[in-house]
Amino acid sequence: MRRLSYALALLAGALLLNVSCQDKSGPVAPLTPEPPPTHGLCHFGSPPIEEASTLDPGAVSGELTVYTFIPPYQYETYLKDFNHKCPNIKIDIVYETTGQLAQRLLSEKLAPQADVIWGLSVPSLILLEWQDLLYPYRPADLEQIRPDFHDSNKPPYWVGFDAWMVGICVDPVQLQQQGLPFPIAWSDLADPIYKDQIILYDPLLTSTGFMTITHVLQRYGEIDGWVFLDALYHNIARYTQGNETPCALVADGEKPIGISYDLEGIDLKSKGKSIEVVFPVGLSNWDMEASALVKKEPIQPAAKTFLDWAISKSAMRGYAKNYSLISRKDVEVRVPEGYPQKPGRQLFDRDFLWDAANRQRILQTLRERYRDKVPKKPDHGESS
Numbered sequence: 376m377r378r379l380s381y382a383l384a385l386l387a388g389a390l391l392l393n394v395s396c397q398d399k400s401g402p403v404a405p406l407t408p409e410p411p412p413t414h415g416l417c418h419f420g421s422p423p424i425e426e427a428s429t430l431d432p433g434a435v436s437g438e439l440t441v442y443t444f445i446p447p448y449q450y451e452t453y454l455k456d457f458n459h460k461c462p463n464i465k466i467d468i469v470y471e472t473t474g475q476l477a478q479r480l481l482s483e484k485l486a487p488q489a490d491v492i493w494g495l496s497v498p499s500l501i502l503l504e505w506q507d508l509l510y511p512y513r514p515a516d517l518e519q520i521r522p523d524f525h526d527s528n529k530p531p532y533w534v535g536f537d538a539w540m541v542g543i544c545v546d547p548v549q550l551q552q553q554g555l556p557f558p559i560a561w562s563d564l565a566d567p568i569y570k571d572q573i574i575l576y577d578p579l580l581t582s583t584g585f586m587t588i589t590h591v592l593q594r595y596g597e598i599d600g601w602v603f604l605d606a607l608y609h610n611i612a613r614y615t616q617g618n619e620t621p622c623a624l625v626a627d628g629e630k631p632i633g634i635s636y637d638l639e640g641i642d643l644k645s646k647g648k649s650i651e652v653v654f655p656v657g658l659s660n661w662d663m664e665a666s667a668l669v670k671k672e673p674i675q676p677a678a679k680t681f682l683d684w685a686i687s688k689s690a691m692r693g694y695a696k697n698y699s700l701i702s703r704k705d706v707e708v709r710v711p712e713g714y715p716q717k718p719g720r721q722l723f724d725r726d727f728l729w730d731a732a733n734r735q736r737i738l739q740t741l742r743e744r745y746r747d748k749v750p751k752k753p754d755h756g757e758s759s
Contacts, residue, residue, distance in 0.1 A: 417460050417461040417464075417680050417683075417684070436463035436464060436677065437463075437464050437465070437675050437676070437677030437678075438464075438465040438467065438677075439464060439465070439466055439467065439490045439491055439675065439677055439678055439681055440467045440469060440488055440489050440490050440491075441466055441467065441468050441469070441489065441490065441491045441492075441493050441681070442469045442471075442476050442479070442480065442489040442491070442492050442493070442495070442669075443468060443469070443470055443476075443492070443493045443494045443495070444470065444471060444472055444473050444476055444494055444495060444496075444582075445470070445493065445494040445664065446470075447468075447470060449697055450468060450470070450493075450494075452693060452696075453690060453693045453694070454466060454468075456684075456689050456690060456693060457681070457684050457690070460684065460689075461677075461680065461681075461684070464677045464680065464681070466681070469489065472580045472581055473495060473496050473499055473580075473581060473582040473585075474499075474579060474580045474581065474582075474585075475580065476492070476495060476499070477495070477499045477502065477503065480492070480503055480508055480669070481503075481506060481508070484506065484508060487508070487669050487670065487671040489669045490668075490669055490671070490674075490675055490677075490678040490681075491666065491667070491668060491669065491678050491681050491682060492509075492666060492667045492668075492669060493666045493681070493685055494536075494664040494665070494666065495664070495665060495666075495667070496582035496586075496662045496663065496664070496665075497533065497535065497662065497663045497665055497727045498582075498586075498662075498727050498730040498731040498734065499582070499731075500532070500533040500665055500667055501533075501727060501728060501731040502731050502734065503667070504526075504532045504533070504667075505731070507670065508669065508670055509532045509533065509667045509668065509669065509670055510532075510667075510668045510669065510670040510671075510674060511526075511528060511529075511530040511531060511532050511668075512530050512531075512667075512668045512679060512682060513529070513530035513531065514534060514679070514682045514683045514685070514686055515683040515686075515687075516683070516686060516687065516688075516703075517531070517534065517686070519686075519688075519703050519704055519705055520534060520535075520686055520702045520703060520704070521702050521703075521704060524536075524538075524663065524665075524702035525665075525702075532667060533665040533666065533667040534665055534666055534667075534682070534685075534686055534702075535663040535664065535665040535666075535702050536664060536665065536666065536685060536686055536690070536691065536694055536701060536702050536703075537663070537664050537694045537695075537697075537698040537700060537701045537702065538661055538662065538663040538664070538698065538700040538701075538702075539636045539637050539638065539661060539662060539664075539698055539700065540636070540637045540654070540659040540660065540661040540700075540718070540721060540722060541583060541586065541587055541590070541634060541635070541636060541637070541659050541660045541661065542634075542635060542636070542637045542640060542652050542653060542654050542655075542659060543558060543564075543632060543633070543634055543635075543652070543653040543654075543655060544621060544622035544625045544626075544632070544633040544634075544635055544639070544640035544643075544650055544651075544652055544653075545557065545558065545625070545631060545632055545650070545651045545652075545653055546625050546626065546628070546631045546632075546649050546650060546651075547649065547651055548649050549625075549628065549630070549631035550631045553572075553631065555568060555569065555572065555631060556568070557651075557653075558632065558653060558655070559653060559655060559656055560655045560656040560657050561590075561591075561594070561655050561656075561657050562603075562657070563655075564607055564610060564632070564634075565603050565606035565607050565610065566606075566610075567606070567609065567610070569610040569632065570609055570610055571609075571610065571611075571612045571630075572610060572612065572630055572631055572632055573607070573610045573611050573612060573630065573632045573633070573634065574611070574612055574613060574614075574615060574621040574624050574625065574629065574630050574632070574633040574634070575587060575611055575614055575615070575621060575633070575634045576614065576615050576620075576621060576634070576635065577614040577615055577616060578614065578738075578741055579738060579741065579742075582662050583634075583635065583636050583662070584614065585730075585734075585737075585738075586660050586661075586662050586725075586730070587634055587660065588604065588737060588741065589660070589725075589729075589730045589733075589737065590659075590660030590723060590725070591603050591604055591607070592604075592737070593723075593725065593726060593729065594657075594723065601740075601744075604744075605744070608744070608745050612629075612630050620633075620635060620639055621633025621634055621635040621639075622635045622639040622640040622643055622650060623639070623643065625640075625650065626643045626648040626649065626650050637652075637654070637659075637699070637714065638697065638698065638699065638711070638714070640652035641711050641712070641713045641714060644713065645711075645712075652713050654714075654715050654721050658721060658722060658723040658724075659721050659722065659723060660723050660725055661700075661722050661723065661725060663702075666682055666685045666686075667682075668682060686702070686703065688703065688705065688706060691703040691706040692706055695707070695708045695709060696709075699711065699714055699718060700718055
């Protein structure tokens with residue numbers, strides 16, 4: 376099995392994440408750039424380079440089915456840019472949670488319905504790659520993407536465009552009313568003083584919930600990790616379902632503590648909610664949104680055009696409005712008040728391959744140990 380290693384460094388105040396994987400494709404001859412194709416109304420950057428085929432110069436029209444777990448309020452804004460540049464390519468979006476999308480793609484393996492995956496967690500994409508459901512493609516401007524944000528195979532199977540970390544949303548008013556201390560470290564969350572006071576994303580359906588679990592297992596090791604999770608389990612009031620988010624529920628006064636993705640609480644606080652966001656002592660787990668080409672016959676040239684756009688400069692400017700960690704080197708990111716000024720130093724050394732390889736076993740263990748709070752049978756699949 377390929378091994379994944381990480382080294383974190385900061386370059387010009389932005390994130391660098393070193394990810395190395397054994398190249399499954401083996402040695403390849405140097406690639407010679409091809410003449411720039413005519414994109415017609417689609418202008419995103421330099422021409423793509425592929426090993427197997429080239430982008431059809433006439434790829435200016437088509438209809439694509441795009442699977443995503445980017446929330447609608449975000450993807451609708453992003454697609455305005457794509458629709459402006461490529462008005463003759465119609466996009467049909469299928470939006471579901473990470474786990475639901477992964478299960479849907481697996482169930483459709485013999486007759487793929489999607490053309491493109493746009494925004495799925497990396498462990499899920501690794502699993503889909505292992506199932507031979509992805510087709511490698513080198514999108515235009517890949518050289519502008521930090522090498523740690525894409526699969527190292529040539530061409531890559533997936534390319535990331537933004538990343539986020541897990542934080543803790545806290546309502547200090549509720550804590551004070553209940554006489555509870557303010558948590559500052561992950562270890563604090565297992566303190567029995569917080570019994571039934573914490574809300575977490577459903578780990579069977581969401582990447583944020585699942586990576587919170589695997590973070591503990593990777594940090595402490597499996598023996599001590601499950602002991603920690605047993606203690607945390609008693610402190611969790613419930614896992615969120617549907618469109619509910621932990622920080623929003625904390626802001627509404629349901630419970631004083633929520634485990635969520637980084638910018639959710641910061642956004643709520645900027646709107647005047649009684650929320651403080653903690654990026655705990657001891658580093659935070661994190662994930663990456665990435666895109667990939669679905670392996671099917673035929674692969675539409677428009678699908679490759681969409682992936683070119685997905686890492687274009689204009690698309691990245693859109694992502695940067697919602698995330699403070701993006702993959703393109705030549706696009707400035709915002710660092711909002713309350714966010715770590717050097718976010719790369721806050722990231723835990725996560726092993727994506729370990730998460731992917733142990734996914735099913737961990738999910739089954741969650742069901743068996745915590746069955747009264749974790750649904751036995753998710754409606755449409757499991758989390759990444």
